[in-house]
Amino acid sequence: GDSVTQMEGPVTLSEEAFLTINCTYTATGYPSLFWYVQYPGEGLQLLLKATKADDKGSNKGFEATYRKETTSFHLEKGSVQVSDSAVYFCALSKTGGFKTIFGAGTRLFVKA
Amino acid sequence: NAGVTQTPKFQVLKTGQSMTLQCAQDMNHEYMSWYRQDPGMGLRLIHYSVGAGITDQGEVPNGYNVSRSTTEDFPLRLLSAAPSQTSVYFCASRTSGGASYEQYFGPGTRLTVT
Numbered sequence: 611g612d613s614v615t616q617m618e619g620p621v622t623l624s625e626e627a628f629l630t631i632n633c634t635y636t637a638t639g640y641p642s643l644f645w646y647v648q649y650p651g652e653g654l655q656l657l658l659k660a661t662k663a664d665d666k667g668s669n670k671g672f673e674a675t676y677r678k679e680t681t682s683f684h685l686e687k688g689s690v691q692v693s694d695s696a697v698y699f700c701a702l703s704k705t706g707g708f709k710t711i712f713g714a715g716t717r718l719f720v721k722a
Numbered sequence: 723n724a725g726v727t728q729t730p731k732f733q734v735l736k737t738g739q740s741m742t743l744q745c746a747q748d749m750n751h752e753y754m755s756w757y758r759q760d761p762g763m764g765l766r767l768i769h770y771s772v773g774a775g776i777t778d779q780g781e782v783p784n785g786y787n788v789s790r791s792t793t794e795d796f797p798l799r800l801l802s803a804a805p806s807q808t809s810v811y812f813c814a815s816r817t818s819g820g821a822s823y824e825q826y827f828g829p830g831t832r833l834t835v836t
Contacts (some may be wrong), residue, residue, distance in 0.1 A: 642822040653726075653812055653827035654765075661822040699764065703821040708753055708772055709780075710816075710825055714764040 612637040616700050616713035623690055624721050631685040631716050633674075633700035641702040643667075643676055643683040648697040648715070657685075657698070695720045724748050728813050728828035735803040735835050743798040743831050745813030751826070752818040754796040755780070756788065758809040759830075765812065771796055772818065803835045 617632040635641065642661045646654040658667035663678035672687045683700060700713040729744045747754065755770035767780030771790040785807060787799040796815075800807060810832050814825040 644824065646825075651829075653829050654814075654825075655827065656824040659822065659824065705821045707821065708770060709767060712765045714762065 612641070612702065612704070612711050614700050614702055614711055614713035616698075616716050618714075618716070619697075620717040620719055622719045622721065625692055626689045627720075629685070629687040629690045629694075629718070631698055631700075631718070633683045633685065633713060635681050635683065635700075635702050637681075637702055637704060637711075639704055640678075641704045643674075644701040644703070644710070645672070645674055645683070645685050646699040646701060646712075648699065650696070654699060690718070690720045692720045692722050694718060726813055726815055726826050726828035728811075728831050730831060731829065733831060733833050735800070735833065737803060737805060737835060739803050741800055741803070743800075743811055743813075743833075745796045745798065745828060746794050747796075747813075747815040747826070748794065749815060749817075749826065750793060751815035752793070753816040754790065755814050755825075756786070756796070756798045757812045757814065758782065758807075759812060760809050768798065768811075800833075805835045807833065808835045809833060 613636045644659045645657040647657045648654045658669040660667040660676035666675045674685045697715045697717045699715045703710045726747045756768040757765040769788040771777045813828040816825045
């Protein structure tokens, strides 16, 4: 069945470091791919998305590129801030289906 | 526009008690769903609905009931609480327009069953 695999956390970085969180997926067809972020004590909110191969989603300095050939959607940011500390979820959904499939989440800690 | 609202924010139950977690959205979304979030397990789908009067089971439906009498509301009922249901519960909604549309999440209900 369809699935999403994320790198295990927690990831601990110093402020201004480069961030990569790996995400790979297994799905038939052409799913839409998402990154959601969950700040402490809150619900998930959309960070960025991409709906077809080679699309790049971007928001708040984060970006991810939909790579069909490697079935990947890695999240990157060039310079993280303490305020980026959160849990990040990679997810997919498919045309004609209702369900969104989430990865297990990766917790990011950014130290000042 | 309040988005997705959930009540209560926190709840403590004793084993065997029942309760209803409330969820409402004001975006006229057709799709609504309930997830539970447990450490290291991401989000697991409990039940979902694709419109008023239509509900279906997700991955972990046992011990929970839902109904959808209006587009706006999607309550989750715990029939007889068990310690294994200690978790954080999130309600989400989405338009039916297509797979590229995002889900909108409520702030969550933190439930402890003793």
